[in-house]
Amino acid sequence: MNEIDKKIEPFAPAVVITGATQGIGRALAEEFARFGHTLLLVARDEAKLAETARELSAAHGVEVRFAACDLSTAEGCAGVEAALRRFGLYADILVNNAAIMTAGFFQDQDVAKTRRLIDLDIGAVVDLTLRFLPGMVARGRGGVLNVASMEGFMPVPYQAAYAAAKASVLSLSRALSYETMYTGVRVSVLAPGTTATGLHAKAGAENSRYLVLLPAMTSEELARIAYRKFKRGKRVIVPGFFNRLGVIAMRFVPDLLLVPFVGWLFRVRDAEGNLQWPRPLKNPGSTSRRESSPASAERGSGLRR
Numbered sequence: 001m002n003e004i005d006k007k008i009e010p011f012a013p014a015v016v017i018t019g020a021t022q023g024i025g026r027a028l029a030e031e032f033a034r035f036g037h038t039l040l041l042v043a044r045d046e047a048k049l050a051e052t053a054r055e056l057s058a059a060h061g062v063e064v065r066f067a068a069c070d071l072s073t074a075e076g077c078a079g080v081e082a083a084l085r086r087f088g089l090y091a092d093i094l095v096n097n098a099a100i101m102t103a104g105f106f107q108d109q110d111v112a113k114t115r116r117l118i119d120l121d122i123g124a125v126v127d128l129t130l131r132f133l134p135g136m137v138a139r140g141r142g143g144v145l146n147v148a149s150m151e152g153f154m155p156v157p158y159q160a161a162y163a164a165a166k167a168s169v170l171s172l173s174r175a176l177s178y179e180t181m182y183t184g185v186r187v188s189v190l191a192p193g194t195t196a197t198g199l200h201a202k203a204g205a206e207n208s209r210y211l212v213l214l215p216a217m218t219s220e221e222l223a224r225i226a227y228r229k230f231k232r233g234k235r236v237i238v239p240g241f242f243n244r245l246g247v248i249a250m251r252f253v254p255d256l257l258l259v260p261f262v263g264w265l266f267r268v269r270d271a272e273g274n275l276q277w278p279r280p281l282k283n284p285g286s287t288s289r290r291e292s293s294p295a296s297a298e299r300g301s302g303l304r305r
């Protein structure tokens with residue numbers, strides 16, 4: 001930062017990374033730290049955040065701060081801005097990575113959990129981008145890296161809400177990337193294919209065919225590609241040759257074939273290969289949808305061959 005910039009901006013630049021304690025977010029944090037960036041890590045688990053910050057700071061000699069915020073809430077998103085102010089930092093780069101996934105028949109999903117997915121997977125992306133993008137444009141530098149998914153390019157039976165949220169992230173990012181052209185700010189979207197993290201097991205999808213049949217990238221490999229391409233200003237980053245081939249193929253395969261094939265890949269199964277079937281509604285006459293309760297929030301029931 002030069003002297004004039006310091007007068008305008010008394011704060012120091014930082015990279016804000018959401019969902020930075022594990023999986024892809026953690027690997028991206030490692031990559032940004034490796035290249036000397038100051039970091040603000042965001043997730044909910046404070047102990048894991050503290051541990052990650054300690055490890056990254058020790059390994060790369062950079063300043064690493066953290067903020068424990070539930071980004072599926074408006075207060076959680078506001079908490080990120082407050083944390084930056086508290087640490088004397090501003091968001092030079094925003095990496096919207098945190099997300100959750102749900103799997104199974106849409107009709108069996110828990111209403112509260114599905115709302116949380118939408119609030120986090122697309123709501124927080126919109127909220128945080130709106131908070132920090134105007135400052136970047138005013139400074140004429142910086143960037144946003146949104147983490148979408150290959151699933152954003154197609155309808156995905158049995159992960160319908162998650163894929164819809166990722167399609168929104170892709171659409172938003174591509175539009176913003178155009179709007180910010182010539183401002184000095186880059187907006188990129190990362191669309192990974194299957195990556196070896198805990199995301200799928202948390203959703204109950206760990207035995208689905210796509211995880212068994214498709215090759216998975218490591219988070220570290222993915223983060224290296226993502227960082228390099230983001231810095232080069234690539235707008236849509238699809239890491240891996242086969243993933244890129246898949247995205248091209250999706251443009252040409254008609255929905256009549258694509259959707260049943262994707263459904264076959266993503267159908268939830270148990271460890272023995274039993275397929276999940278829809279759960280019967282106890283009171284079919286009831287007009288209310290399933291609400292969050294310990295029983296209804298259980299995942300992956302109704303499995304049979």
Ligand SMILES: NC(=O)c1ccc[n+]([C@@H]2O[C@H](COP(=O)([O-])OP(=O)(O)OC[C@H]3O[C@@H](n4cnc5c(N)ncnc54)[C@H](OP(=O)(O)O)[C@@H]3O)[C@@H](O)[C@H]2O)c1
Pocket residue numbers: 018019020021022023024025042043044045048069070071072096097098099100120147148149150191192193194195196197198199200202
């Ligand atoms: N893994 C894949 O195959 C794959 C493929 C394509 C795209 N992606 C995308 O890559 C991104 C990262 O996925 P991942 O596989 O690395 O997931 P992950 O291993 O499950 O990590 C998720 C991270 O998000 C944080 N998080 C979850 N809920 C949160 C909330 N409400 N508020 C704040 N932070 C929250 C978690 O920490 P806390 O639990 O402590 O909050 C954790 O740090 C996601 O956007 C995902 O959709 C993943």
